[in-house]
Amino acid sequence: MLLHRVTTTSERVRATRSRLEKVDLLARTLRDSGTPEPGDDPADTARRIEVVADYLAGTLPQRTVGVGWRGLRELPEPAVEPALTVSEVDRALTALHELAGSGSAATRAAQVRDLLARATASEQQWLVGLVTGELRQGAGDGVLLPAIARAADVPEALVRRAVMLAGFPGPVARAALEGGEAPLQQVCLEVGRPLRPMLAGSEPDVASAVDGGAELALDLKLDGIRVQVHLDRDAEVPVRLFTRSLEEITDRLPEVVEAVTGLPARRAVLDGEVIVLDPDGRPAPFQVTGARTASRTDPAELARTTPVTTYLFDLLHLDGRDLVDEPASVRWEALAGLAPDLVVDRVQTADPARAQAFFDEVVARGHEGVVVKDPQAPYAAGRRGAGWVKVKPRRTADLVVTGVEWGSGRRQGWLSTIHLAARGEDGELVMVGKTFKGMTDATLTWQTERFLALETHREGHVVHVRPEQVVEVAYDAVQTSRRYPGGVALRFARVLRYRDDKSAEEADGLGSLR
Template sequence: MGFVRFTDIAATSAAVAATGGRKAKIELLAGALRQLEPDEIAAGSAFLAGELRQRQTGVGYAGLRNRPAPAAEPSLTVAGVDAAIAEIATVAGTGSQARRRELLGALFGAATADEQRLLVGLFGGELRQGAQAGLLAEAIAVAAQVPVTAVRRALLLSGDLKQVAVAALAGGSAALAEIRLTVGIPLTPMLAQSAPDVGAALLATGAPAVVDTKLDGIRIQVHRSGDEVAVFTRSLDEITERLPEVVASVRALPLREVVLDGEAMALDERGRPRPFQETSSRAATRAGGKGGAGRRSGADGKGAEGPSLVPYFFDLLHLDGTDLLDEPGRVRWAALADALPAELIVGRTTVETEEQAAAVFAAAVGAGQEGVVVKAPDAPYDVGRRGSAWVKVKPRHTLDLVVLAVEWGHGRRRGWLSNLHLGARDPESGGFVMLGKTFKGLTDELLRWQTERFKELAVEDNGWVVRVRPEQVVEIAFDGVQTSPRYPGGVALRFARVLRYREDKTAAEADTIDAVRAIGGTL
């Protein structure tokens, strides 16, 4: 086993948080990665990314309050801390609560004050930030002396930062190249940037272009090998047993092996989308994570709760042994049309003019959908990228923001968590920039839901404001962006109101402060 001290990881984590420049952060992380022994890379890279290697530990915020006094001198190693947390995570059965407290107390009792601070952040989830993971990907490339593009592609194909770190640092570019699309293992989906109208979208993609209906549903990625079918969310959580109707649809296809990208949504009796909250509740995975967490129903679909969801697919990434990621869109979409019946494919139109695209947009909105996605037919499937090849257009300004805190309501809303503090992601610092507050658009149902949700995420409550872990994404509609000396980003949203909670998105996928400023033009 290696002997890298946990205190060195804690010091690096603190230094990264205190450092402003991206390059300096990457150098700090790379220096720490270089020190890790091969059997410490998985755990050490996870700690540096602000994560635990274990998805579930059974340790909640309440269990972190009563901690023993910190140790005077550091004695913990990376491998030792990882082994202790692994033991805590496997405790089960009679007496498990007392045993978990005992093990947790022993770990914290051996930790210095700085080490305890890092452990609290790791267990409490306060350090989990997509920007940190993005920084670490670049740091892995620097430490392993491999191209950052190779690290990013391997990360997006595997969805596992720890696996990529081990491959790069132990095996270099050759090991990274071995990480390929594997049926059954989700890959980070291609994303779309935003445009204010279809004209601007066509300027980005070029013409002719393909215009897809942007459905008011949840993003799904479906993998099939033989009779085995797995369904994943955009954040790579497995929800197979929650969506038996999707499983049945894909299992019925005359195919041996396939990876599909699409959406699923609930429809009313007229064929129009039902409220997004009904659809997203079927895929909620807060109770767990990757590898089948959040399941409620059996493999045969019995016991599935909520409305039936209908799948619609818009891309084909793998078919019967052949990867299609690097093929142009027109090739992938032609293969999709050959492989699937028309009723399982999203509405799709080829356009050459802005007028044609505008007509498709109007029809989509008129049918109750979110808008359209304009796509360049010659572009490959850029795993994890939000480039100009796909551009979404909605009929209003919206942003996916992160809730940073919530205020207790008063009057009719007394006893409910009401006023939301909204933050945009800051890629440079790895944190979030507050843009303002809103309590508008909240129904009684949403108030009840968010009160329970934010109690789960609470890290501090002074009786007025409840500070929460920055994990919950909410879609906000607004009328514009204005300058504001009141908030640290210098901008604020005008007439912000809640549209819906995005249980299908993680905080790492929230919109950035740069996107907010772009909407504001020269602000």
């Protein structure tokens, strides 16, 4: 299969707003990827299915290949006609992933240039997006998993559960297209292979999440790094650590490995969070924890100077027993018996007043909030639902829109991502972030008309506008930033409403955000 087929499908998926059309486009390409080609053996066909599924999801089967934006700034002259195959690209990226040692940087640069020189201009741009993780095409789980089900003619629910347990859609697509329902029914939790983490919905306050009916649990919500822990004392690597995105970070956190090694179990899968704490026990800013877990430089020294603290809040497997389908109360009881000193702070109550008091306490200690959990809920990996609901203090700011970016995919034709600015000490506007979250179709329609009327000039996909429109946004935190001239950036900003009752001169200042 030519890479051109995948990139064309990707572009068509990105361009349409119809979910049904997206599913149909993906299903046809997935189905065709399983057609044996001249010279194929069964392993070649199987690998191609897996790779095409990952490519359509915008992910790399290799996860990383050691190439960033710096190595992709200057592209070679593109090929005139598409000739590059999916299998050739996969082999090239696998070779890049495996490069290491002296001289590998120069070899990697040469191999990247050779690969891109064989791609057309549109394929080059698509490959750059794939390698850097910036591929925007709209093929998330909501359309890819139904497409796998349609391509293989199997129930979508079976595909969803298999992907939940396998972590990634590629192997599930291969199994479904090769064997139908039978191999999907055999997919199970495997110690050492990450599964998708359970996610939380959200409510604006404790009263909305705890109504005084059934007893619920409230967990301390940490602003750290989610970690899935796999312990298998019979494996070559007894402890393995994975992030929320299923990236392995075992070698970066020796103190976490040490803590897990001390648990009285032979095999276990646990869910938790790691965070850097200040000497007084208050959480360090998220960036400190993020930098600590991202660094590959001298982990032992970093564990001494900037240690992370391990918190556990769920247990998914213990010594041969899978617990994902058990009620949360059963999982928590087993966790308390296994790792009592590592369990996150938790209260169980049906009393809204007690729940509010716990929320107030943890926020006063500098933490992010709480996660309200149903003791009867199974572990719904990879999905948001009523089983877990997060509650955080809502921080808001009135800011000025200085630019807007055209949307893609379902938002094609609308002005979508807005540039946010605060007033500096000298009264000048200073950019502090961007957001495309919190916008309904009605909002997108209104703001497209509004900002085109305020347009001053364009740069690529950015429409610059007169700084007249104030918007109220909610955000989780303010963090330091070297990207923006004001030195700060909003974390997880989202639109609440546009403020026609306020002028730009009344917008919040940079000092208040700091």
